[in-house]
Amino acid sequence: MLETENKKPNTKLKKPDAENKNPALPESADKAAVVPQAPPGDARPRLRVVPIMITFIAVAIAGALSFAMWNVYMAAPWTRDATVRVYVVTIAPQISGLIVELPVSDNQFVRKGDLLMVIDPTNYRIAVKNAEAALDQAKANAEDAEAEYQRREKLTTLSTSIEQKQIYKAKALSTKAAVEQAAANLDQARVNLSRTEIRSPVNGYVTNLIAQLGNYANAGQNNLSIVNTDSYWIDGYFEETQLASIREGDPVHIQLMGSAQVLRGHVQSLSRGIEVPNAQPDAAGLAKVNPIFTWVRLAQRVPVRIHFDEYPKDVPLVAGMTATVDAGSNTEVRRPTSQPTNSPAISDKSNHARDDDKMAASPSPVSHNQIQHRPVQSFRRRHGIHSRRSRVFSE
Numbered sequence: 200m201l202e203t204e205n206k207k208p209n210t211k212l213k214k215p216d217a218e219n220k221n222p223a224l225p226e227s228a229d230k231a232a233v234v235p236q237a238p239p240g241d242a243r244p245r246l247r248v249v250p251i252m253i254t255f256i257a258v259a260i261a262g263a264l265s266f267a268m269w270n271v272y273m274a275a276p277w278t279r280d281a282t283v284r285v286y287v288v289t290i291a292p293q294i295s296g297l298i299v300e301l302p303v304s305d306n307q308f309v310r311k312g313d314l315l316m317v318i319d320p321t322n323y324r325i326a327v328k329n330a331e332a333a334l335d336q337a338k339a340n341a342e343d344a345e346a347e348y349q350r351r352e353k354l355t356t357l358s359t360s361i362e363q364k365q366i367y368k369a370k371a372l373s374t375k376a377a378v379e380q381a382a383a384n385l386d387q388a389r390v391n392l393s394r395t396e397i398r399s400p401v402n403g404y405v406t407n408l409i410a411q412l413g414n415y416a417n418a419g420q421n422n423l424s425i426v427n428t429d430s431y432w433i434d435g436y437f438e439e440t441q442l443a444s445i446r447e448g449d450p451v452h453i454q455l456m457g458s459a460q461v462l463r464g465h466v467q468s469l470s471r472g473i474e475v476p477n478a479q480p481d482a483a484g485l486a487k488v489n490p491i492f493t494w495v496r497l498a499q500r501v502p503v504r505i506h507f508d509e510y511p512k513d514v515p516l517v518a519g520m521t522a523t524v525d526a527g528s529n530t531e532v533r534r535p536t537s538q539p540t541n542s543p544a545i546s547d548k549s550n551h552a553r554d555d556d557k558m559a560a561s562p563s564p565v566s567h568n569q570i571q572h573r574p575v576q577s578f579r580r581r582h583g584i585h586s587r588r589s590r591v592f593s594e
Contacts, residue, residue, distance in 0.1 A: 275444075275525070276525075277527055281434065281436065281505075281524045282522070283433055283516060283518055289421045290397060292418055293419070294391050294395065295415070296320075297413065298318060298413060298415075299319045301315075303423075304405070305406065307405045308402075308404050309403065309404070312398055314398055316422070317395060318396075323392040330384045330385035334378070340374045341371070341375050341377065348364075351363060400425075405423055406423075409422055410422035431507055432507065435451075436502055437503050438501075439500070442501060444526070447467065448465055450464075451463070451464045451466060451505050451526045453507070453523070454523045455514060455522045460511050460512060462507065463508045463509055464505045464506055464509075464524075465508060469503050473501060
């Protein structure tokens, strides 16, 4: 009995432990609950650094892009103000007459030497025959006058006087001059006959054809024009602030407004003068100066002649077309200015030699044309967005 009574208190002491223990929770959950957690205030410094870093990176990227775009649009020598130019040959007959043949039509391509029109040659053939007859008559008169002079030259002063000898001598010289004049008239008649056939002096396209079959062509009056297809070039109107980065022979990228193809060319020459309004003299010969001077000074535009190294394949070249030219790339070798080419064929860049070393080693004074300028690197070359920028230009 005593042993059982002593055991009862022990069971009572262990009961509170069993009651405090939650049977629904495992032992691992109890241990996790005991682990201390970091206060929420410790994560705030980390969260503040992230937006600062994002802002700094965004500002840096924006600054780099702004600087690059400034170089492209303000410093790099490129312009959308460029025009395709070409030489036009005006055809005017040197003689007058009816047009009896007109084998060409408007906008037709012709080669050098092709027949363009024929003027009625009837009158000019008759003129050649008359000139030939006049030459024969002049030769006969000259022979007769020379014979008379030779007979009297052999006579003594008893049978003829010195005065008569001089008269026959002058007559013989006069008839010789008449022969030369008749020969010149014959040459002129033959030239006029050859001028009845008007041929093309260049390769190109007939444009603005006014003459028609049966019309009367007047000498010196324009009847048709030919666009010389071997003379296309581009006039790029660059701002004067960009001329320091442009030199003769620099490679140029060309994109026509109606074409997606990027063409290659090179700077052929720079214009040496533009119109100055203040230099115009008045009636008294004094300079007229405009008293109004704007506060914002706009840069003058100077024409730069650009030669085509290749022609577009998707669109035909037309004089007056608008183009975008970029002379800011320095990735190609500079062409020598002493060997200009008139052919639109593609040039070999490996044959283009730079003359910078020769100019630097020359002891002679350096002229204005020989000053070495550091070309501005183009943004499209540095960042590889050439095609995207070209599309922007064409818009």
